Amino acid sequence: MNTGQIALVLEAVAGLLEFKDENPFKVRAYRNAARAIESFTGDIEKLCRDKKLCDIPGVGKAIEEKITQLINTGKMDYYEELQKEIPAGVVAMCAIPSFGPKKARVVWQQLGITTIDALKKACLEDKLSALKGFGAKTQKKILDGIEFHSKHAGQFLLSDAMPVAKRLLEYVRSAPTVHRVSIAGSLRRWKEIVKDVDLLASADDAGKVMAHFVQAPGVVEVIGQGDTKSSVRLASGMQIDLRVVTDAQFPYALAYFTGSKEHNILVRQVAQKKGLKVNEYGIFEGSKLLECSDEAGFYKILDLPYIPPEMRENTGELDYSASLQPLELKSLKGVFHTHSTWSDGTAEIEVMAEKARSMGLRYMGLSDHSKAAAYANGLDEVRLANQMKVIDNLNRKWSDFRILKGLECDILPIGDLCMTPEILGQLDFVIGSVHSRFDMPEAEM
Structure with missing residues (x-):
């Protein structure tokens, strides 16, 4: 049992608790625990054996007991009980904009609606407007949300898809007989918008891996299950394909399923000129397989330099030189927009700064929430002034690193910032954010 698997279950529990209208602090506790477990780099099973899971910040006694059961038995009774209480289709309805767990619960319990199609039908038949807390305006908004969801179905932000993919990747890695795993497809190319998530694994027994995969926490629908490919759908509507x-x-398949269609055409053309054939199973000279152990070897067989995944888009990458490397983590000198425990972050300022220094960064822009975000323990003017004093004291410690004073400041519906100009003027930077009234007309916004 690895940290990715555990985080996946904890996140799924948080989603189901939210649907049940549980205490928001309890929901947040499971989400924070998921993040803490996912970022833990030690031996989680040893920590469990030593009964020290509570040493991980964000893991309390109740959650420790559930994680312990998950590690020791491979299942969590609490999660399975929650799954039985709530139909998967009802959870999936929450992917509709402006249609959260509370509204989904009402239409399920009072109208027996368990699918998006049934919800749309009920709206068109004017069955929602009479429900308490709904009305004609809300019913129209739900219809608009269904329309938007339908129009953009299968499109997900990179920032939403990547964490999901990483957790599922760790889940697949734990399956029997697995050797190697990787994210593939447009997500591995770091496209800003992806239609689905592609995962690739090598294993001795594909059937066992597929059986394991379709039971992943968060799966609401098994679209297909075969020996070489299986597909599932999550509550968000996101489709995950595993090959x-x-x-x-593995190296041939990884290259094939990572490159864009246009890039793969170029690669096949290069191979054809050399009298070779390329597909997801290998590079062949007649019937002879030209062997390689990784993607670098794949491109070397074709007399091509290794091409980073991000560049496999048919944008002249076959002619690129080694000097045209894409930006990497080591290229970064600093980061902005970070949250600490002063608002809704999970780490102290000094801990964050030391971690940034250890990564070779030169600066970190701290930007906790402002007072309008009371749900996130946002800072008012007094607390922000106190935080700036703490930052000044910390900055005196280092000659090679600096914390920049910032704030994620809410833009109010009237267009003003929620903090005084005097306090904002003392900061190094301000990030303006909108956290409410997303239903405002475009012109008014």
């Missing part, structure tokens, strides 16, 4: 090959086939 399993032999370990010898």
Whole structure:
């Protein structure tokens, strides 16, 4: 049992608790625990054996007991009980904009609606407007949300898809007989918008891997399950495709399922000129497989330099030189927009700064929430002034690193910032954010 698997279950529990209208602090506790477990780099199973899971910040006694059961038995009774209480289709309805768990629960319990299609039908038949807390305006908004969801179905932000993919990747890694795993497709190319998530694994027994995969926490629908490919859908509507090959086939499959269609055409053309054939199972000279152990070897067989995944888009990458490397983590000198425990973050300012220094960064822009975000323990003018004093004291410690004073300041519906100009003028930077009234007309916004 690895940290990715555990985080996946804890996140799923948080979603189901939110649907049940549980105490928001309890929901947040499970989400914070998921993040804490996911970022833990030690031996989680040893920590469990030593009964020290509570040493991880964000993991309390109640959650520790549930994680312990999950590690020791491979299942969590609490999560399975929650799953039985709530139909998967009802949870999936929450992917509709402006239609959260509370409204989904009402239409399910009072009208028996368990699918998006049934919800749309009920709106068109004017069955929602009479429900308490709804009305004709809300019913129209729900219809508009269904329309938007339908129009943009299968489109997800990179920032939403990548964390999900990483957790599922760790879940697949734990399956029997697995050798290697990787994210593939447009997500591995770091496209800003992805239609689905592609995962690739090599294993000795594909059937066992697929059986494991379709039971992943958060899966609401098994679209298809086969020996080489299986597809599932999550409550968000996100489709996850897993392909399993032999370990010898893995480098060829990874190159094939990572490159864009246009990039793969170029690669095949290069191969054809050399009298070779390329597909997801190998590079062949006649019937002879030209062997390689990784993607660098794949491109070397074709007399091509290794092409980073981000560049496999048919944008002249076959002619690129080694000097044209894409930006990497080591290229960064600093970061902005970070939250500490002063608002809704999970780490102290000094801990964050030391971590940034250890990564070779030169600065960190701290930007906790402002007072309008009371739900996130946002800072008012007095607390912000106190935080700036703390930052000044910390900055005296280092000659090679600096914390920049910032704030994520709410833009109010009237267009003003929620903090006084005097306090904002003392900051190094301000991030303006809108956290409410998303239903305002475009012109008014």
